Amino acid sequence: MPKILDKKQITFFKEKGYLFPIKIMTKEKALSYRLDLEKYENAKGSTISGNERHKSHLLFSWVNEIVNNKKILDSVEDILGPNILCWSSNFFIKEANKNSFVSWHQDSGYWGLEPDDVITAWVALSDATIKTGPMEVIPKSHKWKNLEHKETFNKNNLLSRGQELNINFSEHNTIAMPLKAGEVSLHHVKLAHSSKINNTNDRRIGIAIRYTTPEVRQTKAIKNKDSALLVRGEDRYMNFTHETPPKFNLDEEAIENHKIISKAHHEILMK
Secondary structure, three states, rough: OOOOHHHHHHHHHHHHHHHEEOOOOHHHHHHHHHHHHHHHHHOEEEEEOOHEEEOOOOHHHHHHHHHHHHHHHHHHHHHHOEEEEEEEEEEEEEEOOOOOOEEEEEHHHHHHOOOOOOEEEEOOOOEEOOOHHHHEEEOHHHHOOOOOOOEEEOOEOHHHHHHEEEOOHHHOOOOEOOOOOOEEEEEEEOOEEOOOOOOOOOOOOEEEEEOOOOOEEOOOOOOOOOOOEEEEEEOOOOOEOOOOOOOOOOOOHHHOOOOOOOOHHHHHHHH
């Protein structure tokens, strides 16, 4: 029996590779998380950057709270099943009237996770309207194989390599997925997606959370075992080293663990 999605929504996701919008918190709660982020940025004197933006649930207790949000996990469970790992969390922030964008790409070709039972939950902490450059997707592209990408390393591209699918997009129908603060979209790891620049006077703040199942494994040859956080159910496969969430924001042990884990994660993404 599904917990939050109905059978029609589950079928739609399986056929199209995406689903939106799903309300998982109030707008006021989303604003409180945004304020947590901006309080940290104000104390730091700059925007969140570098490795802080990746695996952020291991640094900030409030991000870990989002990763463990019951409604998000219920939605993911309706598709993946009762045993769920969080493989990664990433901030995708487009500052107001800046040139930041995300090129068309598939995540699956770079992450090394097999089989492809991997879902990204994209959580809006601010309104992601058409003008802010919300995520766009190509329906049913999750049924494609892993396609060739060209690596641009464009400084305005929010992706690690500036990777871009080498296809003719005029031949494909695309769908924009605007969200209100407190809503989430889901998409399959193979789904082709992108987002345009933010043409508004406000930041567009989102957190992309990558969920998978214990059966999935890391196929890239790396020095250390890949890691993930068990967020629901049990893990009888132990394909990943289990991560430990922070006791509180930026506790010393969490900072040291994050340094090690984020370095290994960067190795995977760049390999």
